[in-house]
Amino acid sequence: MFRIEILKAHFNIMSEKILEKKLSEKGFLIQKSESKKSLSYINLFIKKSILKHYKNDNLKKNFSFDKLHNFIEIDKLNSLRLKVISDLNNDPKFRQSYFRIAEKTLYNLVGNELSMQNNINLSIQFPNDESSLLPLHADTWSGDSPFEAVIWLPLVKCYKTKSMFILKQKKYENFLKVYKRKKIKSVSDLYKSIKKNTEFIKINYGNFLFFNQSLPHGNVVNETKETRISLNCRFKGLFTPYAQKKLGSFFSPLKIKPVSKLALNYKFPGD
Numbered sequence: 001m002f003r004i005e006i007l008k009a010h011f012n013i014m015s016e017k018i019l020e021k022k023l024s025e026k027g028f029l030i031q032k033s034e035s036k037k038s039l040s041y042i043n044l045f046i047k048k049s050i051l052k053h054y055k056n057d058n059l060k061k062n063f064s065f066d067k068l069h070n071f072i073e074i075d076k077l078n079s080l081r082l083k084v085i086s087d088l089n090n091d092p093k094f095r096q097s098y099f100r101i102a103e104k105t106l107y108n109l110v111g112n113e114l115s116m117q118n119n120i121n122l123s124i125q126f127p128n129d130e131s132s133l134l135p136l137h138a139d140t141w142s143g144d145s146p147f148e149a150v151i152w153l154p155l156v157k158c159y160k161t162k163s164m165f166i167l168k169q170k171k172y173e174n175f176l177k178v179y180k181r182k183k184i185k186s187v188s189d190l191y192k193s194i195k196k197n198t199e200f201i202k203i204n205y206g207n208f209l210f211f212n213q214s215l216p217h218g219n220v221v222n223e224t225k226e227t228r229i230s231l232n233c234r235f236k237g238l239f240t241p242y243a244q245k246k247l248g249s250f251f252s253p254l255k256i257k258p259v260s261k262l263a264l265n266y267k268f269p270g271d
Contacts, residue, residue, distance in 0.1 A: 016108045023109065027169030028211035030203050031105050038097035039206065042231070043155060045094055046122075049087040054080050065156045068227040069126040077132070081124050089119045098233055099254065102151045102208050109210065110149055111237040113260060115251040125162075125228040130221055134164075136191040139213035139234070143244030148236040152209040155229045162224040163201045166217040171197035175216065191218070 022029055033039045050068075051060055059071035072080065088094045098120055099106075106114060125132045140146050152164070167175055175194055184190045194216065203209055211217070213234065222228055236242075238253055238260075245251065256264075 019105070019108055023169075023210075023212070025170060026199075027172070027215045028166055028201070028209060029105070029109075030201070030207050030209055031102065032207055033101050034104055035097070035100040038100040041097045042094065042101070042153070045088060045091065046084060046155060046229070049084040050080065052087075053083045065229045066226040068124065068229065069129075072126075074126060074129060074131070077124060077126065077129075081122055085119070085122050088122065095120065098151070098153070098231070101153060102210065105210055106149075106151070106235055110235055111240075112255060113238040113257055114254040115236055115238045115247055116254040117234040118250060118252055120231055120233045123228070123230050123232070125219065125222045127222050127225055127227070133221065134218050135187045136194075136216050136218040137187075138216050140243070144213060144234065145236060145241055145243040145245070146214045147240035147242075148213055148234045150209075150211050150213045150232055150234050152211065153231045154203055154205060154207075154209075155231070156226065157204050158228055158230065159202045160200050160224065161220055161222050162226055162228045163203065164217055164219045164230075165198045165200045166211060167194055167198050167215045169212065169215060172215060190216075 019029060047063060047065075051063070054072060054076070056071050059068075062071075095116070099116060123132070123134075139148065139150070154163075156162075158164075171194070174197065178193050179190070184193070198216075201209055234251075235254070236251065238247075238256065242251070247253070
């Protein structure tokens with residue numbers, strides 16, 4: 001029994017090292033969902049929420065995330081998206097289910113004392129829709145801490161322009177040099193200057209993407225004939241540095257160890 005436990009511990013250490021190596025090379029990892037039950041809950045919840053807020057018999061009869069654009073009017077998409085976001089963020093089980101999708105990966109790569117973004121985001125991008133674009137950016141450029149990581153969960157198969165792109169980790173130092181050397185007049189110019197060093201994420205439903213949100217990333221017009229629908233949420237070590245987005249207003253504690261709980265409640269004699 002003791003030998004089995006040693007072997008398990010060794011396997012976990014090796015698995016963590018493999019993940020660390022992949023992350024340091026590419027800046028992202030594609031992992032299989034760690035909870036089929038949680039994934040099914042998320043999938044069904046989103047489907048029910050869409051059908052609740054968008055009454056359409058044909059949509060109900062022929063429901064497919066890939067084909068949402070065939071039933072939902074583009075001018076009503078954002079309103080629907082915001083209603084679904086409200087539903088999912090008011091459901092405590094949804095939040096826990098999202099964490100369960102990537103729990104072991106987060107423990108291995110981020111830590112076992114975690115904070116989680118208060119609100120999970122939902123993106124829906126129809127074919128040829130220019131209104132749902134998120135141009136090149138890095139989350140750290142707008143108040144996020146470099147100690148954060150993103151769990152990006154697609155509800156469909158994503159590939160090419162139906163997916164998001166990200167700058168390869170090993171090209172980041174080169175990106176910094178390009179940024180300093182060239183006079184960049186727009187985000188479009190910046191993307192053109194690094195486009196050859198970016199990669200569109202190819203990922204199947206049932207997998208999640210773990211990525212370094214400090215790397216420049218974004219999306220372009222979806223030139224496929226299918227809808228892209230995905231969720232994203234940030235996680236970080238509970239006691240690692242925060243930037244403008246603070247614990248409480250933007251993040252909430254997710255996992256706290258007993259000693260940390262005692263420490264947080266400690267009062268020095270006389271205070």
